[in-house]
Amino acid sequence: MNGGHDLGGMHGLGPINPEPNEPVFHEEWERRCFALTLACGFLGEWNLDMSRRARERMHPARYLETSYYEHWLIGLQTLLVETGLITEEEIARRMGEIGAEETD
């Protein structure tokens, strides 16, 4: 598949800028997203290729402007919704509830 993820040989992406003494995770949400993705993989509703495909289907512009664990998050949500384990409405409602609680 040739898409936004197929980056070999692409020009103009700038320097690599490796971070010295980089931590394994940079933000708490990255830890949770990583673990949720692995744990949901164990449910057996999809395989590794389907997980990759869910990330690779992102719009190329959005793919390039989001971070690695955001790709995981978008892929996970896509698979959860497509397999019917969670609906878009449930996610939107829960995000609203958590956002409101955090504001209290």
Next chain:
Amino acid sequence: MSDHHEHAHLPDTVLRVKALESLLVEKGLVDPAALDELIDTYEHKVGPRNGARVVARAWSNADYKTRLLQNPSAALAELGFTGRQGEDMVVLENTEKVHHMVVCTLCSCYPWPVLGLPPVWYKSAPYRARAVMDPRGVLKEFGVSLSDEIEIRIWDSTAEVRYLVLPMRPEGTEGMDEESLANLVTRNSMIGTGLPLSPHQIAHQK
């Protein structure tokens, strides 16, 4: 800025992760304790020190090195390094003539059992784009300059096959034991974007 204000602006990404976790736990699909365990494993237990032990063993023991190159997965299992994202391994030996460097142009495939989770730069668009096009330029960004006589081979990982570079044993390490040798082996030297430290460099770090 008050706490109220900051919380009112929790980024969408953070909220979304919290919402998914909350829903998945509520539905009994994931166990929060299992999530903590997975995080602990990959943050604290699995990492490049595993790969360094493998390299040090190969440097010290010719029979182990032969097994590692011929049947990598079994040789890694001898040291207990098996599991997810490392099922089918290939070990690439650097020599005076050939330097190997590993990338995953499509995503982030990486040998988790021996190196842990990949660093951000390995997953970044610039590395994935340029490793296959301008390896010497990439190496320069990592502070590595190789003679033009040395051939550079780039290996593009896939979901099925993961690579570990076996760097050359540095000079001046005769008589060092495995543990001391392992301290010379950097993560990047096992990806091919770096070289092992010399005993001299280690002495300077201390």
